Amino acid sequence: MRHLCAVLGGLLLWASQAQAIQITDDRGVQVTLARPPQRIVSLFPSLTETVCQLGQCQRLVGVDRYSNFPARVRSLPQVGGGLDPSIEAIVALRPDLVLMATSSRGAAQLQALGIPVAALQPRSHADVRHMLERVGRLLDVPPETGARRVWRDIEAGLAAASQAVPPELKGLRIYFEVNSGPYGASEASFIGETLRRLGLRNVVPGALGPYPKLNPEFVVRADPDFIMLGDSRYADMVRRPGWGGLRAIRAQRVCAFAPQQSDVLVRAGPRLAEGAQLMVQCLLAKGRQP
């Protein structure tokens, strides 16, 4: 009888270990969960979006103050920002998993309090796919209905967006300004990858790093066909010295994205195909003019 108990106990232990969930996060840390998490706190907007896109929005119990999509997460308790999370507020929510960016702070404190932490921060299209897969595994969502389905939708969305670009607009030279430093999005950035996918060219070479602070005369010399502004606050770029003569500005081929659109464009997350579609809408609206 005692032997039987020992064998059964051993079997149970083996079974529970087999069920244990394990991933390696972007810090290189092995994250192990004994069972699928039911109370998740997300400290990074694209991770919040990812959880919801995987159909698991109901498992979120708290988010950071910058998570604003989908709309239902706005009613959840906010626990500070990624860089200044309130450890106390997070602990009070009794989470069994905290998702955060690698740049977020507080991982060590949370782990010391026994709360599992996974840090994921995608920087490219491939990273987004990898992030989807790992969050899917952590949440124990079957890949076919979870990560793979979401990625297939993204791929389909990107392909559709690319097809929607008429041949005469393919190969246009784009300058995407993230910020009025001016900081441009280069070929090496996530945004640059989307532009390439759409069959467009980027005037900022990848060798300068993903988001270089440019000399304004670099843009004047490059004379792009089209300008996209990640932030509509800088719509007064005509007034910049020497910029009035730019081909794109003369032809009014300038798109300034509103803040909500900007969120979609600059977040490397599950809405990346939507971001590509926003760019195409802009191209079609402004590009068809003579």
Place this chain on the structure above:
Amino acid sequence: MTETTRQQRRALALGVVLSLLTTVLLLLGASVGSTGLESLRQLGSDALAWQIVWEIRLPRTLGAWLAGALLGLAGAIAQGLFRNPLADPYLLGSASGAALGVALALVLLGAGAAAPAVAPWLLQLGLTGAAFVGAVAAVLLTLTLARGVQHTLRLLLAGVVVGVVLGALGSLTMQLAPEVMQTLQAFILGSTGFVGWSACALMAAVLLPCLVVAWAYSHVLDGLSLGEATAASLGLPVAAMRAALVVVLALATATAVAQTGLIGFVGLAAPHLVRAVSKTTHGRLILLSSLMGGVLLMAADTLARGLLAPQELPVGVLTAVLGGGYLLWLMHRQGQRGRWS
């Protein structure tokens, strides 16, 4: 008497050297662009290149000089007025006021997409206008809290308090609207990238009268260096002149900050660099500090866009490295000679 003559000669020589440097740097600045150093002659045939030189490079190079001159002038006045070698142009709170102005303008402009009523006048004002308004408002707040300019210590303390409080409000704004963070950071590090001819004209129009007023009232600074009581006993109308100098200080700083952002160290280092070469009256110190500030910022700006072209380094970082390094070297050398204990 001979010592005075010697110092006067040194001051004159410094003035000549700085003027020559200005000319050389202006030419150099016009030749450094997004492809690194390219000689002006080489550009002769290229219409676009000339347009770039004329519309972007020349005004920004000259603008860097003008902003540096305004800061150097303001620094010399601040150090004389407060009789404190650590005083700098931002002492009356204008830096944090300007940063807060820019932060609020950015937030309002972002919200402006949703509420178009705010946007037009704010767009008209621009970030430059917002920075100017913020800087001037901060100085006015400091003056109100210090109940005028009569008490140096009270003014100094009020300036520090206003600087800290407005700085905290700016940080709070940045925290609540993280999308403005990078732009604000760029403003805090300073840049001459978007200085055009109109900005140059504006800065020149402020610099000239400021220089004249500061120079005309500089003997009050000489008097103050002997102590407030002595200055008053010399029969100087200290209160009125001090008020005028505070106005010059605030106006010069606000104008420079609005056009080029919070470029640090120029205002602090320029007067010291001048004094290291020549111990002279405040009249000459003010003029030479202006020249020195202009040269310092113009050199830093040229390097900032030349070193990593077509990328740019924040110019404020370079002014600190250049000015600070040179000042340290001077102190080291003169310490060895025993003049600077």
